[in-house]
Amino acid sequence: MSATRVLVVGGKAGIVRKAAALGLEVVHVQKPSAFDPDVVPYCAQLLLVDYQDVPTVTALVRALHEQRPFTRVFTQTEAAQAVAGHLTDTLGLPGNSERTTRLLHDKPALRALLNERGIGPVATLTRPTRAELRDFVKASGAAVLKPTMGSGSLGVRRIASVDEVDEAWAWREAFGLDDFMAEEWLVGEELSVETFSRAGSHTVVAVTGKETGQGVVELGHVVPAPLDDADRSAVEATVRALLDAVGFVDGPAHTELILTAAGPRVVESHSRRGGDRINDLVRLVHGVDLEEATYRLALDDDPPAQRRAPDGAAAIRFLVADPGTVTSVTGAAEAAAADGVVQVDVQVEPGDTVHELRWSEDRCGFVVVRAADPAAAVRLAGETAARIVIATEPAAAGHGYPVTLGALLDEVDEVLDPFAAATAEPSATAPR
Template sequence: MIPLSSQAPAPGAARILVLGGKAGIVRKAAALGFEVVHVQKPSAFDPDVVAHCAQLLLVDYQDVPTVTALVRALHEQQPISRLFTQTEAAQAVAGHLTDTLGLPGNSARTTRLLHDKPALRALLNGKGIGPVPTLTDPGREELRDFVATHGAAVLKPTMGSGSLGVRKIHSLGETDAAWAWREEFGLDTFMVEQLLVGRELSVESFSSQGRHRIVAITGKDTGGGVVELAHVVPAPVSDDERESVGDLVTALLDAAGLADGPAHTEVILTADGPRVVESHSRRGGDRINDLVRLVYGIDLEEATYRLALETDPLPADCPARGAAAIRFLVAGPGLVTAVSGVEDAESAEGVVQVDVQVSVGDTVHELRWSEDRCGYVMAYAADTGTAERLAREAAARITITTTPLADTSPATLGDLLDEVDEVLNPFATTTQ
């Protein structure tokens, strides 16, 4: 444990624990005057976080027995008033620790439900909340029968985010190839659901003492694949669609028992009405928080920490002012040999931010999940259509040139998780 003193909290400040997250997220907690205890994986340590912490523990927060013992000891020595996390990998652990310490916030039941996709689907189907046919760990013939019955399906891990390990099966003829891919990828525990067809959205909500408020609806573009290539806030939806989506998400959050903080729920507008894809007890990734802040003036990350100060940290009224869009950069697989057009994109109309995350000498992989994207362009405009256009046009000014590599051995699920030092189920080997 590292005691720190470069940013002293105010006398009598609430002591909170922040599990995981980048330096910028921790900085927001410190800026509110909290005494911040930060728990981070050693592999994810960023020296920039030091200035924002009263204490820093470098420990694998997905090692449940170890982090439980450490946090319990910290709490006994000097009580923690609230525990927060804004990263997917730590959600279930945060719920467990919240229960262990007897703190207000989302319970282990809720955070596990929103992390365990079959469990959430079973809950929703059991309550008749947008039912979707599903199977968990089917055999090859069961998978074939499922696709034959429903016409198309999506195969995915039972936990995780960022489109990791997700594959669409459009017809019965694709089933055997999908099964072979699953075995090669190392996806041993998985689920299959009827493929939902329609416009894709996400709903950004915020809850306080079990009362849910829809903050924004985000429009999405996957280009027909599974990895998200663009977002826009607000989404182009009708009043009726907005109401039906809001009702669906509110019913989900009630059923899951979400008490406090943001939720990010992915929805598809099917011909039979909106259907939930999955939901998470955190704010949306992919810079969606920045889009919401630009349009509605609400920072969901900061609002989350404010739960330790006030019952309802959101303003009473926050109408949309304009629209904001993000377009992600992609490139062909291979070794990056040149990057051009960045300054041209930065000077384009409406552009708020450009972030190119690869440089010459880096390797670009095929688009397997969100981590394989190469950066983004964010734009702001008076309306949704214009914001989308400006982001798309600015992104088109950037060229990332690659040359193919000889070694194209496919990565497994384990390989990709090792790269980010995460496990899908931190409770798989413990009874904590």
């Protein structure tokens, strides 16, 4: 009897390995720029093609499906979420539809749906003029400017008062942020909810606490978030309402919220497990690997992911440094040897350039720790990160680096909207 055949779009070798370890026959689609030879042993077939080229990948996948059908289309990569939904619909397979994945990818469309349903209403304005933005900030007191699509805090900027509108507008134009929106600035505890769904039934696996300092880029996470029962219930109810509203069916979702004085308010949601090693924190504390659970959807007799009581707490703290050229990195070995430290990963070395903290890709590494409770985990993560000193010196005059949205996306070989230039037939389920 042949193995269950699945399509896996994007993802690193370690994630693809989890599909092969379950006995699945993996056909892997990956961008040539992201190819890692380590993935080869886990693939029955490997297609090196830009999966954000929707017409090309659709034609190739359809031909492969006609030859030997796939059971499921999977992706655990943000850039491939909407494409995976499109392929799921195209092949007539179970899973989250193109409508669902594109709603989650399209921030104005998601916000409009939530506001219409009364799910934590948030004041918003899409593609405003400068005068409209000024009036919006004046009415809201503070606002956040961000792209209509994307993740990782890319292109997100806070406008603290109406006095900052002109400066923010000039930055937006220089950054090349043409497709943008403004929302009221939400004040409160930042959280994310990690869920797993099967046949439209949603299980809250974990709630994650977040730390951003005074900025918009996430600097740390802790699982479980320290919440009382009432707040946790309100947060979970909001997320379930969101998932029902977008028609979420199967697999993991990562929903970011702010617990305001008026109740939970959704920031954004994604049809994948959380990034930033949140899956590792969830696995350490709740014993659930959401990456593996995703692939288990292809196994008919496999039970759904269950909610499990936390076993202690785990936290991650990201490493940052002053912008410039790295001259030395010290303290990593000592940090890794400390009690409770699970992992230390320093991602820069002498000679590398550290940019100002524009988005998640500008962080310099991370530490992961375990402790008895959330407060202790956060404290240990901070102390461990502080042991690692990344020294820099200012970059030489004229030493430039990409400062536009297009340049940053080119660095990671991604586009925000893979359907913008697609000539494939639009799905009947796509949002309108």
